[in-house]
Amino acid sequence: MRTVVIVGAGPAGMLAARQAAQAGAKVILLEKNERLGKKLVITGKGRCNVTNDADAGTLVKNIPGNGRFLYSAFAAFGSQDLQHFLQDHGVVLKVERGNRVFPQSDRSFDVVDGLRLALERSNVEVRLRSHVSELLQEQGRVAGLVVNEQPLYCDAVVICTGGASYPATGSTGDGYRLAAAVGHTIVPPRPALVPLETKEEWPKTLPGLALKNVQLAILQGDRTLFKEFGEMLFTHYGISGPIVLSASRFVTHGKGSQPFIASINLKPALTEEQLDQRLQRDLTKYQRKEIKNALDELLPKRLIPIVINAAGLEVDKPVHQITRGERQALLLALTDLRLEISGPRPLTEAIVTAGGVSTKEIDPKTMQSKLVPGLYFAGEVIDVDGYTGGFNLQAAFSTGYLAGQSAAQQ
């Protein structure tokens, strides 16, 4: 019987372990933390957006970082397979807006419990508090690894150590060092799906203010790099939230010396004409007030002075003195409120790490290293990164499945 050792008990590692055991191997799952899936439980704000209810082609399209490398993995274990697998292990699922799949309970812990059950049913030996520091090779093949400073010999190793973001969860980039030490190229890790810092100070005065149903565009010179509807929020350093995370790739992967500008349309559901009518109605209704007290029906209170300033007006200007030109300036501030991006937040705060073990050195049909036989990779340690919406977890589960299956059989 082949012995397969899996390093890291995140989603990729747990699926790899379960699948290798199902395929007939003796499996040991090593995790340096004191529990399984420490990052998994914080995903989706504790609700775990476990996958996207989509076919392989759509999954690939939503993984801008080397999505095509994942075709075989998605064919082997796609979104439907994952959903059936989880339901078979007691996790009832629901599909929300944008085909995002969550546990019915809104509890990510239920997903971890389902995976734990799968490991138990497959007789995987789980060893917690087990830190892997080195790979052992014999005649160019993997022969084992060093765990808690002791050698452990085996036939195959699957590295599922994750990326280098949110390091408190255990994803500290160890897999990059393990892979590099046996000759793998590591594409430099960098933040993906990351909040953005702004040059302007005003977002920092509105921490926690969330804007729903707005449109965010990222502009550079006369080019629009990104445009999407959704939710965003202001923070003590700039902007965050789902559409900002999606937009961040265009900043982190951007080229050119011109600055990146975030343009926020606060009223994207209205045409310019409709918004103008709406504004005129409010200005007529509140003509005896100052402008700062006339926009409550259009904007969150804390945002009102910001929009007025952006339009070049004084906040205490009486409404009846507002000229047609000033109304036009207000309209512009409502539909094109601009911020200059000074840069992304650091890698440690990114939802996902771009970069990692080069896909060129991994066989996409098996996830085996092309350099070191017996060595496999799965999950975020590979140079793959997707958008929000469940695509990153699906990539981790699918590559974990394929790596576990192949490691048990080859």
Ligand SMILES: Cc1cc2nc3c(=O)[nH]c(=O)nc-3n(C[C@H](O)[C@H](O)[C@H](O)COP(=O)(O)OP(=O)(O)OC[C@H]3O[C@@H](n4cnc5c(N)ncnc54)[C@H](O)[C@@H]3O)c2cc1C
């Ligand atoms: C706040 C947040 C929210 C997110 N929400 C979502 C979401 O809703 N949907 C989605 O699709 N994606 C989401 N993601 C991304 C997703 O969590 C990751 O892409 C996914 O967890 C990667 O899985 P993985 O198994 O490759 O690595 P990880 O989940 O990072 O697991 C790696 C494991 O390896 C262990 N390990 C590392 N080094 C060693 C070592 N030397 N020895 C032993 N063990 C080791 C670590 O302790 C860890 O448990 C989110 C990420 C964050 C940070």
